[in-house]
Amino acid sequence: MKEAVRNQYENQPNYWLWKLVVAIIIAILLAWSGTTININELTNNGFKIASNILSGIFHPDTNLLFNFTTSGVAYLLLETVCIAFLGTVVGAVLAIPLSFISATNVVPKGIALIGRFIIMAIRTVPAFVYGLMFIRVTGGGAFAGLLTMSLCSIGMISKMYIEAIEDLDIKILESLDACGCTTFQKIRYGILPQLFPDFTSTIIYRFDMNLRDATVLGIVGAGGIGAPLIFAMNSYRWNEVGAILTGLIILVLIIEFFSTNIRSKLARG
Template sequence: MNHIEKQLLTAPRNHLYLSFIAAIVIGLFLWSLTAVNVSNIEEGGLAIARNILYGLTHPDTELLFNVSRQSVLFLLAETLAIAFLGTIVGAFLAVPLAFLAASNLVPKPVSWITRLLLIMIRTLPALVYGLMFIRVTGPGPFAGVLTVGLTSIGMLAKLYVDAIEELDKRVLESMTSVGCSTLDKIRFGVMPQLLSVFASVMIYRFDMNMREASILGLVGAGGIGAPLIFAMRGYKWDQVGSILIGLVVLILIIELLSNQLRAKLVKG
């Protein structure tokens, strides 16, 4: 038995505290069960559930594999383009905001105001931004790109700020001692330390934006969401199955590629 295991075994156990927490969790679980209502499940509902399962397991292969503008492949490509362009827009706009929000680079009032702006950006959900941009630009992929870009700014800037505030200050102090300007310090002292972190965060956000872009179609902001909801409302479960299969395969591929890229950036 090593030293760590001995310390673990000899550590005092607060059984009263653990029992209290367990009682709260069990109580909340039992209280949540009161909201479960199975009496509304009728025979018609079970039949619909069987139709949904059959449609998902027997997808419309023509819709899945043809190359028309209404096909799954085209809609997935449009969704991918919305997520990619939106991520690029959000990543570039988040950089100056992150530097303005970093308390170790700018005065406290400027940092506080910028952080407040970023909190306000993160407050509204993507669907609300999508509805607003549709009113401005009209329905279509462009509104989706603007929505994804704006919603990406809040999260990316926050993670950028965390990376900026963890910089090695000795590099900046040495550059200050030789008379470097603020721009020189950012260009030669800050950015080389941050590029890999920024790229890793941007890849992670792109993975999230793929899911958001697939939902934005529900409000008319382009992508695969609108055909999905129309197929569900029309009870065309074979079309729903083909759309979901294409979406799942695309997201799995992006997940694998993004994990590999982030791993290489961390090693680099």
């Protein structure tokens, strides 16, 4: 056995030349990209601004951080979470029919190709563009952020749904069909138990992404904590920036803890 392994190892193709060429190309690309860095632009004023930013982040404005009115960090974070959560739920529900008509093991390939084209078109447009479009339609506020998150969620969730649907164990459905089960019973006992863990894990993962995207979307006026954050940065109120970032970090850590545990339990059955 050892001799066979040794012979296999000695007879394997030697790709050292290709590896060397790839390494040289990567080194050239890194060196070329580095030419865009201009260290001379780092003036004394720039270092001073950087120190002020760090000082503000590590010395947050506690009055803003523990302000429970509509202008406080807690309320703005709650609004951001609501935008992300509702956007994820709406996008996940709308993605279900779109995913089934895009799965090749459910519908003919021609129809599935059309469904995949629609999903690809939705995913192509950046979230910022959707946000600016909906702001023109509904005006600024949380509703525009909700619509943006919903539409952005459809593309990614649909893609993950399709993979789960196409990985269905057909033998289970054949067994239920042989037992004389109705269509509803096959869906209830054969399809949903297989899809539920994957669907739920995808929704939770997308909620994590939407929570961060909702923060950024607030910069364009789509509700949430993004607008106060950019206003504080433009006004050089770094203590307020520190308070907002502190709240965001705590919120993300809490949600990441619970979402990781839930996904882990779903993966282990």
